[in-house]
Amino acid sequence: MLLNKWGIYLLLCIGNFCYGQNTPQKTPLTEVIITVEKQFNIKFSYAVEDVKAVMIQIPNAAFTLQETITYLNSNTLLNFKILNDRYITISVLNKTTSICGVIFSDKIKSPLVGASVFVNNSKSSTITDANGRFSFGSIPITATLTISYVGFESRQFSANELFTTADKCTEIVLYSKNEELNQVLINVYLTPGIQKYLDGSTVLNTKNFTILPGLIEPDILQSIQLLPGVESINESIANLNVRGGTNDQNLMLWDNIKMYHSGHFFGLISAYNPNLTNKVVVNKNGTSAEFSDGVSSTINMYTKNLLTNTFSGGAGINSISADAFLEIPITKKLDLHISGRRSVTDWVKSPTYDKYFERSFEDTEINKSSYQHDTSSDFYFYDYTAKLLFDLNEKHQFRVNIIGINNALDYSEHLTNSNETQSKTSNLFQKNIGYGGNWKAIWNTKLSTDFISYFSKYTINANDYRVETDQLVSEENQVLDTGIKLNTHYKTNENLNLLFGYQFNETGMLNQTIVINPNYSSTIKGVMLNHALFSEVEYHKNNTYVRVGLRFNYFQKFDKLLIEPRINIRQKLSNEFALKLEGEFKNQSSTQIVDFQDDFLGVEKRRWVLVNNKDIPIATSKQVSFGLEFNKNKVNIEATGFYKIVDGITASNQGFYNSFQYTIANGSYTAKGLEFFANKTGYQYSIWLSYTFSINNYQFNTLKPSEFPNNVDIRHSLSVGFYYTIIKNIKIAVGGSWRNGQPYTKPIEGAQTKQNGNNVMVNYGSPNNDNLDNFMRLDASLNYSFNLSPLIKASITAGVINVTNQDNVINRYYKVNSNDKNNALQVDNKSLGLTPNISFRINF
Template identity: 20%
Template sequence: MKTSPILAILLLSFFWMNGQAQQKISIHATNMEPERLFQTIEQQSGYMIYCNLAEMDSLLLSVDMTEAFPEDILKKAFEATEYKISSYGDKYLFVLKNRELITELSEDYFDRKKAFSTTGDNYLLSPLEQKATSENKLYMIGDERATDIPEKIQLTGVMTDFRTGEPIIGAVIYTEKTMIAATTDAFGFYSLQLSPGHHRLLIRGIGLKDTQRQVAIYNNGKLDIELEEEVYSLKEVIVTSERLARVQSTKLGVERIQIKDIKNIPTAFGEVDVIKVVMMLPGVKAVGEASSGFNVRGGSTDQNLILFNDGTIYNPTHLFGFFSAFNPDLVKEIELYKSSIPAKYGGRISSVLEINGREGNKKGLSGQVSLGLLTSRATFEGPIGKKTSFILGGRTTYSDWILKKLPEKSGYNNGRAGFYDLNAIVDHKFSENDNLYLSGYYSRDRFNFDADERYAYGNMNFSAKWRHIYNDRLTSTLTGGYDHYSYQTETNETPTNAYRLDFGINQGFLKMDFTSYLTDRHTLDYGLSGILYVLNPGKYGPNADESLVILDKMQEEHALETAIYLADRWSITPEFSLDLGVRYSMFNAMGPRTYNLYDSGKLPDMSTIVDTKSVEGWKAFKTYHAPEFRLSARYAFRSDFSVKLGANTLQQYIHKLSNTTIMSPTDTWKLSDENIRPQKGLQVAAGIYKNFLDNTIETSIEGYYKTMKDYLDYRSGAQLIMNHHIETDVMNTQGKAYGVELMVKKTQGKLNGWISYAYSRTLLRQNDPLVEKPINNGDWYPADYDKPHEFKFAGNYKFTQRYSVSLNCDYSTGRPITLPTSKYQYAGGEYAYYSDRNQYRIPDFFRMDLSINIEPSHHLTLLTHSTISLGVYNLTGRKNAYSVYYVAENGKLKGYKMAIFGSPIPYVSYNIKF
């Protein structure tokens, strides 16, 4: 069933009728919802029924008719209501409140002199024409009488949101007959190559109304398209992607989610959380609740490149991982690359999480305020003149009270914590071919576990992006920016011991990306990039005048990472397509720096130093470089069935140093140098994709195998903070990961969502021949985040346009752990003897969350619109083990497990838009 706002019923075109005879059907319904009645009639008759379901929430219809025309059945069902039934042609029925369908237009309604005008080869809508149905008008581009009409013509344009004017990412436009297709980029831009003549263009978008355009094209030209959200139809709610995008796309292991879908997923305390929803996808896992990082297909937390408006985010969470660092009201969509990583991205060997922010409402001032139990947030957006738009957002917390509710042994319950983040985005249009985008982000966390020791950390990012369209076949994007991450630890309760520890990463980046639309079969992406790193590994010093702490400052680390890339999106046949890419990266560790050289036949140690060298200025003293390859292939047996194959090789030149299972704000980072080699990753993957029931059910199965080299692990007793010779406390480890991911996704109807199962293993091995006692005797051992079995469900059921319920379930095998197996006495002391590393597991993890979403009104004339969310986090109250620890009691070791959320947590949040 199709639904539409009332204005959209003006589907009165000059198209000829098909003349088919009406089909009689039988309906026996008692107290049936209108939406269900319409579906039944459509299925039996082939009719398309247009209406406004939002007005019919309270209606229940009864009708009992045999061998009757669909129009007569509807008239009988609605005879006691205010609704009128009208027909158009032999396939369309309209159900309208207090009005009938208009069947005639004025004689000059389609007068070409008034209806449209042309400027060069571009088609412009006039005020009169905007009243007509865009789908059924003929857009004339070029002159069919011209003598020099090319064989191939380039049609370009920008797709924007009808309500806000913001560009739409990932919308697909294709021809009905030849199925030649193009997808809009991050700026809403598309380029489609056509043959001269008439074409019917079909447009599909995520959560948008399907639409079409009729064009007669005879020269290169531009056609901008405005798309509307699918706001009324229960049948056409799109959850994650276009109906066929997952099947037809060449890439595999790619997940795209819009923020409107993220808001349907229940999360802790009712706070919309981008990162937590990412963790609900197959192949993505976390070691437990309240964890800051996530692991993708066997990779560690530092092997994920997290980008927000092109800026690198080193810590993506607030409040120990309870909340995402991203304000959801400023996020447009997220895209996670688990494999098929585009050639323009590099620097991490597991995944890329790209988070795109909104550009702001271009058509009017608006805002949004959200109040929750722990946080509040607000946004304000709108146009500045005709060419500029902005969006501002802020978020803060009042979370100290919840820490008092946490377990005593968690270490959090006596603490204080708070955070805030700020966003500003500006979009300015210089001309039809030039846009400038400015984005700024700042976040800050502070917390303390007791009155003495205090912690703080934060991200800061700024980026400027200039988008230029040279012609119909070439576009470019120049992006530059600055990223910063830092943390501080300090204490001054005892003045003589007062200290402050600082760590920070600063990086400036510049990149130039080009896209060339060569033919309808070849699209080239190419460019170059550079990142300049300035890393402060640590500064430890006094924090009071009376302090006896001695100042200790580690050497700054400097490096330059550069890369060039070339990729070809090649459609060999309609069934077979390839994405081929190569990226060449180079990393230069630079001075000023003093470093040690060690005996190559022995492990790095203070006793094996053979030389010490110093480098002055910004001179490179160690260079690493390597090619990185990308390959994705797809063969489509049918439009709803395809198989894919992919492979990636990647390099990573920056490493996170941590001896904790979870990602911590106090983790430090280390650049590759003379003694620390880059990490190297290789992944091959394959997948089968099939849609069912008119593409409303998407299914997929993906398998992968990954190898990792030179992954940094720590030695027993390692000191990772303020270590001037960190290479003596870490060692290179090899890794392998493999798994299978199954997913079933329902994209339409009252019930939508996904269910997934993943089996995966991540194994590490320390097999350096120089190590006398390698971990677990050099055998493979499970990584800290190895969780073989995972089952996830995320679903949303929409009872009416105003009421819906969401449920998600998450089950996984418990993570590995090293346990004491016996005790012994030595030199008068008692010590525990531990098992091999990660030979045991904590109990399995399970959590179920529930939320009820209420939208009091959909009336467009209201100045404000509000939503209320009620829910329960950890509905079953399961005490999931966060960690397991042992305490000696009466000469025996007694084990305990600690749970962060050991009981159901109810929540309520209120959101208002204006």
């Protein structure tokens, strides 16, 4: 017995002291129990879940049994009770505990401000304060916490590890990740959950999101509109205008799958579920050479990509839809993440639905009424995602994804004539489904590869029964896009990264129109094969960040090669000031054409087409921007000037409401301006101001006049807002936006219409020569979070869009007055009026 006792003591000495460790290492309690059982020939009786997460320093091997039990009782939140000479019971002393910690960086041991601390399988989370400190007043003793900070390795701790009987908090060290060059520049940008990277990209981390004015959830594409240089002139996330571009000039990627559709309610709600979306990276310029095919911006959405080995999920319902998501561990190496959302508006018509319906179907056949007609409509949407995560080992990861987005509309007309009623039903279906796969391999400490593949299918079709003429019009637009990409990353040292890659895309598009009575049919198909080679160097050391890339694009159909250089430089001048320079060439081989007359029941007026290098050329862009940044004491100020030329646009994809509406012409636009952003953040608040000044003009050499203002020429745009944590579980956000009205074209006074053959048309004057009244809106949101149980968290969020019910006209055009064909009738499209919404969510 004595030999055995000294043998254990010698083993503990070797494990804890003989390597010169200053601080004794902690060991799982389950291992300590086994050692003590052998040492004293006893048995412990306990529930595994009560002790499996407990870590403790091994008791002195020289202790007697009573001393050992006393030590275990004083250093854990468990009750060790001796029943007899043979058995000892272990029970939970307290179900919850309070903990605190201070987080430091590994190299200079400075406090990490804004580090994220999550209680796994719950909604409890916090960030560290100015001293790197965090605390929780009451959490389960069996809980596990994850501590993370961008640029550092995440660490997990049990609540028992952070429990201390002393007055001071547990010190925790996070170790930096040397391989991550593109570090966070600003940890809180606008609001917690939005960050700024060194390369100038903006990152939305939806897991850390608080609230934004008017929103009841972290709507990805709505949140982007708070950034300077990003507008939506018609309030639609399906029409994001980045530095004067059209929506089809934004490259949308969801886990590397190219998406061709982005919104529900035809643009009022983002179609991407934020609950499984881990981060969204927005690039307006200086994009990595890895990406192309979006001449205005790249919006890259990533879902959670790490195995958690914990079951978690959540669900919510609001005035428009209900959703749920689950993260399911199947094995230690395999996870399944799923989500789904469906509108409830075909069951319950809320005031929010009424406002959204009126706005979405304004000036369409759905909202038209006649004394001869009775109409009814049934509209719903849904989306779903699934992701399978498999880690073969530490060096090989496999991911498989699927995403589906659906909008459906049934519209019925009932025409009564001579006591006879005719009924016809029209319908509209809009879908985007995508499949993706990714294999990441780490071959050694310097070399890694990413193999990416995807398939995306977009379809919109409509069957329009026109009762008055007994006519059926069927229209379809379909996109099939298949792509593969191989990225090779080589890390020469901790400051320098190299990227080499190849990308292949095959894109096919179909446009079909079939008319019955009279019979007519038109089908247009096209296929393109594109190849690309790209290379990039990324360097970051001390105050200098540089990323330089080159991309070679080969269009097989046209035997055409386009070379695209990219540059992104940030130089820190002092602790407070930095300069940044960004530039890029990009191209785009697909675009949308706009038909205001007939497309898809008038609800969706755009259809995708491929370039043909003739009347629809390849669109190309050249852009440069230069800026100054100031950052001190959580005050961030940025001023950026930009100059952008996009060539190869067509009159048909601009959506003209003027004399060029039916003209075939190719041209360009030039956007130049200044973006200003100021933000002050604190532990409980954030205040921001965003202002953009820009001049945006078209140039069409074959039109007269050849130069005139762009449809989205918004000279001045201003937004201000703040969020504030009133108390720990109540947050408020208020914000307002103001901008110049959109340009529009008036008919010629005294000659508002003109004869064109047998048709009478509006006789427009100078294109985009007038502007609508200024746009102004105030939004607000309020969030209250609470615990339903230690493991189930809940929140209620209320939001109001356009609190003051401002009457904003967002588009104006003219049509021939059917009662007086010598005059034109003015048509105004209005923005959302006062629109309330409320949501209830639970997370576990």
